[in-house]
Amino acid sequence: MSDILDRLAETLEARKQAAPDSSYVARLYAKGTDAILKKIGEEATETVMAAKDDQPEKIIYEVADLWFHTLVLLAHKGLKPADVLNELARREGLSGLAEKANRHE
Numbered sequence: 001m002s003d004i005l006d007r008l009a010e011t012l013e014a015r016k017q018a019a020p021d022s023s024y025v026a027r028l029y030a031k032g033t034d035a036i037l038k039k040i041g042e043e044a045t046e047t048v049m050a051a052k053d054d055q056p057e058k059i060i061y062e063v064a065d066l067w068f069h070t071l072v073l074l075a076h077k078g079l080k081p082a083d084v085l086n087e088l089a090r091r092e093g094l095s096g097l098a099e100k101a102n103r104h105e
Ligand SMILES: N=c1c2ncn([C@@H]3O[C@H](COP(=O)(O)OP(=O)(O)OP(=O)(O)O)[C@@H](O)[C@H]3O)c2ncn1[C@@H]1O[C@H](COP(=O)(O)O)[C@@H](O)[C@H]1O
Pocket: 008, 011, 012, 015, 023, 024, 025, 026, 039, 042, 064, 065, 068
């Protein structure tokens, strides 16, 4: 799965050199951080609505939109999916350590 994220991150990086009106992502970068944050807010709301309606396909579709726009934000801020995956791995390690500690109590 991280292959897909890495490929998408490369495309998002390349869009930084593209003319603002040449693609959706290039247009979003040109509009700036607030426009990206607005899309994240909209997609988060649409995800909540899909979940409330209990529509699995719609939930997947909206979460894909939400993840996509958070990836655009990461790229815009000079960050990569691996930075987030590393943070999740670090937390997994921490919870693993906590579990071990609990077992030895
Ligand atoms: N994965 C995506 C992706 N997911 C969602 N979207 C866009 O995100 C928008 C979702 O917003 P909405 O549902 O609100 O639809 P909308 O009304 O068209 O949105 P707005 O134009 O009002 O912002 C749509 O325009 C979708 O096309 C995406 N656009 C691009 N990608 C990937 O990003 C790559 C680069 O995209 P371009 O910059 O378009 O070449 C592509 O190769 C794709 O792999």
